[in-house]
Amino acid sequence: MAGYILKRLLSAIPVLFGISVIVFLIMALIPGDPATAILGSFATPENVERLNADLGLDKPKWQQFFIWLGNMLQGDFGRSFALNRPVLDEVLERFGATLVLAGTSFVLCSILGIIAGVISAANQYGWADKGITFVVLLGISIPSFFLGMMMILIFAVQLRVLPASGMWPIYGDHNLWVLLRHLAMPALALSVVATGVIARLARSAMLEVLRQDFIRTARAKGVHERGVVWRHALRAAMVSIIPVLGIQAGFVLSGAVYIEVVFQWPGIGRMLVDAILRRDILLVQGGVVFVAACYVLFNIVVDVAQSMLDPRIKT
Amino acid sequence: MGLLTWTRRAVLGGAAALALGLPAAAQTPPGVLVVGQVAEPQALDPHAVTAVNDFRILMNVYDGLVRYASGTLEVEPALATDWEISDDGTVYTFNLRDGVSFHDGTPFNAEAVVFNFERMLNEDHPYHDTGPFPLSFFFSAVESVEALDDLTVQFTLSSPYAPFLSNLAYPTGLIVSPQAVMDNGQDFGRNPSGTGAFRFVEWRSNEAVVVERNPDYWDGAPELEAVVFRPITDANTRVAEMLSGGIDLMVEVPPVALSEFQGDAFNVVEQAGPHVWFLILNMREGPFTEQAVRQAANYAINKEALVNDVLEGTAAVAAGPTPPAFAWAYNEDLDPYPYDPDRARELLAEAGMEAPEVTFYVTEGGSGMLDPVAMGTAIQADLEAVGFDVTIETYEWNTFLGRVNPGLEGEADMAEMAWMTNDPDTLPYLTLRTEAMPDNGGFNSGYYSNPEVDALLEEARTATDQDTRAALYREMQTIVQEDAPWVFVANWVQNAVTSDRVENFALEPSFFLLLDDVVKN
Numbered sequence: 001m002a003g004y005i006l007k008r009l010l011s012a013i014p015v016l017f018g019i020s021v022i023v024f025l026i027m028a029l030i031p032g033d034p035a036t037a038i039l040g041s042f043a044t045p046e047n048v049e050r051l052n053a054d055l056g057l058d059k060p061k062w063q064q065f066f067i068w069l070g071n072m073l074q075g076d077f078g079r080s081f082a083l084n085r086p087v088l089d090e091v092l093e094r095f096g097a098t099l100v101l102a103g104t105s106f107v108l109c110s111i112l113g114i115i116a117g118v119i120s121a122a123n124q125y126g127w128a129d130k131g132i133t134f135v136v137l138l139g140i141s142i143p144s145f146f147l148g149m150m151m152i153l154i155f156a157v158q159l160r161v162l163p164a165s166g167m168w169p170i171y172g173d174h175n176l177w178v179l180l181r182h183l184a185m186p187a188l189a190l191s192v193v194a195t196g197v198i199a200r201l202a203r204s205a206m207l208e209v210l211r212q213d214f215i216r217t218a219r220a221k222g223v224h225e226r227g228v229v230w231r232h233a234l235r236a237a238m239v240s241i242i243p244v245l246g247i248q249a250g251f252v253l254s255g256a257v258y259i260e261v262v263f264q265w266p267g268i269g270r271m272l273v274d275a276i277l278r279r280d281i282l283l284v285q286g287g288v289v290f291v292a293a294c295y296v297l298f299n300i301v302v303d304v305a306q307s308m309l310d311p312r313i314k315t
Numbered sequence: 316m317g318l319l320t321w322t323r324r325a326v327l328g329g330a331a332a333l334a335l336g337l338p339a340a341a342q343t344p345p346g347v348l349v350v351g352q353v354a355e356p357q358a359l360d361p362h363a364v365t366a367v368n369d370f371r372i373l374m375n376v377y378d379g380l381v382r383y384a385s386g387t388l389e390v391e392p393a394l395a396t397d398w399e400i401s402d403d404g405t406v407y408t409f410n411l412r413d414g415v416s417f418h419d420g421t422p423f424n425a426e427a428v429v430f431n432f433e434r435m436l437n438e439d440h441p442y443h444d445t446g447p448f449p450l451s452f453f454f455s456a457v458e459s460v461e462a463l464d465d466l467t468v469q470f471t472l473s474s475p476y477a478p479f480l481s482n483l484a485y486p487t488g489l490i491v492s493p494q495a496v497m498d499n500g501q502d503f504g505r506n507p508s509g510t511g512a513f514r515f516v517e518w519r520s521n522e523a524v525v526v527e528r529n530p531d532y533w534d535g536a537p538e539l540e541a542v543v544f545r546p547i548t549d550a551n552t553r554v555a556e557m558l559s560g561g562i563d564l565m566v567e568v569p570p571v572a573l574s575e576f577q578g579d580a581f582n583v584v585e586q587a588g589p590h591v592w593f594l595i596l597n598m599r600e601g602p603f604t605e606q607a608v609r610q611a612a613n614y615a616i617n618k619e620a621l622v623n624d625v626l627e628g629t630a631a632v633a634a635g636p637t638p639p640a641f642a643w644a645y646n647e648d649l650d651p652y653p654y655d656p657d658r659a660r661e662l663l664a665e666a667g668m669e670a671p672e673v674t675f676y677v678t679e680g681g682s683g684m685l686d687p688v689a690m691g692t693a694i695q696a697d698l699e700a701v702g703f704d705v706t707i708e709t710y711e712w713n714t715f716l717g718r719v720n721p722g723l724e725g726e727a728d729m730a731e732m733a734w735m736t737n738d739p740d741t742l743p744y745l746t747l748r749t750e751a752m753p754d755n756g757g758f759n760s761g762y763y764s765n766p767e768v769d770a771l772l773e774e775a776r777t778a779t780d781q782d783t784r785a786a787l788y789r790e791m792q793t794i795v796q797e798d799a800p801w802v803f804v805a806n807w808v809q810n811a812v813t814s815d816r817v818e819n820f821a822l823e824p825s826f827f828l829l830l831d832d833v834v835k836n
Contacts, residue, residue: 032713054447266521
């Protein structure tokens with residue numbers, strides 16, 4: 001097992017190196033440079049050259065790449081031009097906010113999606129099934145950013161029950177309750193599409209299971225219908241629902257970008273969008289490499305966990 | 316069926332919990348002004364930043380030696396009480412205000428002023444590495460800064476440079492506490508200390524910058540207890556926060572959202588600023604080499620419709636290259652080119668141009684660009700109506716600058732552009748002189764060249780008498796309007812919205828946000 005983990009960790013090195021090269025090349029190739037973005041109207045060639053020298057961007061590109069890579073290996077991701085603070089501080093803070101949002105959304109969509117799917121399947125073609133199917137299709141069809149804006153209009157502007165944006169109130173304490181109030185709308189808006197997808201797939205997985213012999217046996221021996229559905233059938237259906245949850249987790253994480261912009265959530269998606277527009281090279285590069293490293297690590301953990309649980313996967 | 320009753324009960328219970336559990340959104344407390352900003356600030360070091368968004372905070376935390384008098388773009392004393400300019404215009408001697416301290420308690424004096432400018436301008440200064448200082452070229456004419464005594468400081472310029480005082484009033488000329496720079500080094504931008512009406516309390520990344528009342532402010536302590544600057548980058552969300560009471564003041568209201576704020580609960584404030592929105596015309600090749608064709612374009616475009624319909628009144632029609640906000644240097648006799656498509660057709664016919672083909676660079680956004688895509692398409696329609704054949708090419712802002720700034724030759728015949736400046740010298744000096752063509756490091760991307768204009772601008776820059784300068788700028792404006800190297804389109808009228816709890820708020824022509832007189836109930 002230790003050997004397998006080591007092998008997987010070693011195989012991550014070329015992947016991360018490749019990502020560093022690609023993100024560096026992209027930032028080097030896109031038109032516009034940070035000095036021009038910073039100077040705006042005053043970006044005369046002379047001023048740009050002077051500022052580039054101050055920013056260390058006057059060296060040859062390959063040299064810049066190796067300096068950046070070398071510093072990164074020592075844990076120094078550099079300083080953001082646009083925010084004037086260490087890239088790593090900013091990335092960690094922002095990534096935490098994204099995890100809070102995407103994590104809550106993921107829990108919401110998993111629970112709501114499975115419940116809706118199970119109820120649908122248990123009442124196939126009944127009014128509950130039709131109602132849920134209608135709502136679910138509606139949810140899948142509404143773009144999340146649009147839904148988010150509508151929610152702001154209704155709950156923040158008209159009813160004034162929830163704050164319109166941000167993660168924390170600007171004055172007062174930081175506690176779980178105020179966080180939940182700020183989380184409610186973005187997390188819900190972000191989870192709607194994923195909830196729909198999970199509900200649809202949970203429904204078909206459940207229908208398949210409900211037709212099987214062991215369900216009939218359970219009913220025949222007198223198990224309460226609720227027990228049949230929730231205990232026997234759902235447990236069997238989970239085998240095909242769990243992979244869908246995995247895919248939706250990725251979807252929720254990437255979908256967070258729009259929601260973060262609409263709700264001004266201080267997450268990493270919004271950070272990258274802003275950084276790209278400002279040509280904040282080091283922040284973009286550092287952010288992308290960090291997120292990529294997290295994905296790679298997450299995959300390794302999943303693979304290792306799976307190989308531990310499932311003897312059919314050779315280590 | 317047991318399943319369904321269970322869910323119905325759960326839903327009802329959940330709804331009840333929500334209704335009971337959520338109090339109405341809290342109102343912002345009295346005495347604390349919450350300002351909706353357009354972005355997270357870069358730093359609170361006035362010498363290190365370039366964005367108006369950052370200046371809005373900085374102008375309340377720091378003072379300069381001079382400042383713009385309220386409602387104008389003319390300088391008046393601030394940390395300097397008075398000054399003398401030598402006859403040749405190269406030596407400026409300032410007498411400094413006595414008894415002023417920085418927020419960190421250290422005294423403001425001549426040595427502090429010297430430290431500030433040395434840090435920016437002298438590469439060997441021990442704290443020069445706390446930069447970079449992108450706008451330090453504002454003071455590139457400064458040869459030396461000396462403290463004559465504790466409260467007298469003398470600047471020596473390498474040559475006469477009339478915009479010097481006006482540049483001192485710009486945020487790049489604000490004075491920071493030397494002690495705070497020494498203590499914090501690179502992190503000074505997050506631990507600012509100045510002499511201004513408000514002193515820095517905290518900066519919570521991506522949430523808020525908080526400043527509080529400076530009770531010892533030399534110009535009278537402000538009315539507000541504190542100001543909170545919140546970055547809200549999305550314009551729709553900013554509007555929603557304003558409507559829901561989450562902020563008390565928002566700047567740069569999108570034109571389409573202005574109608575939301577009619578009524579008693581809000582006040583809309585407007586102020587024309589030193590901004591020009593124009594089209595650069597390529598005078599080196601293509602149809603716009605002919606003056607008649609350039610004038611035709613000026614006649615053909617319905618500027619009234621652009622500012623009233625596309626921009627919903629958030630801009631005014633521009634007459635020439637200098638915005639009216641520079642009241643002292645603006646030529647009142649100049650009338651904008653009227654909207655006259657027939658005259659445009661005549662001019663095109665006179666020039667013997669039939670359906671001149673025009674490539675038009677349009678940007679998707681960018682600072683001061685207002686609503687560039689909608690404006691670009693309206694302009695295209697107007698030009699086609701009189702016989703031009705216009706092809707639009709659209710680029711993202713930084714890409715756009717990368718294509719336009721090196722010059723339009725071989726690229727396009729026409730490009731959108733906008734500038735916001737602090738002195739009437741800056742824009743024409745950088746964009747309309749023969750010497751300012753892109754190959755010489757200027758922004759004259761359309762290759763306009765008129766020796767008369769060159770001479771006027773050089774002379775205006777070295778004349779220290781304001782009336783003399785004004786006369787020179789006025790003459791320049793008349794010539795440039797006639798030559799029509801640009802299509803003069805609009806001057807941005809900056810707007811802001813406050814809730815009805817905010818009083819005494821006004822916008823400044825400089826586009827800075829000054830909050831020391833504002834009251835919030």
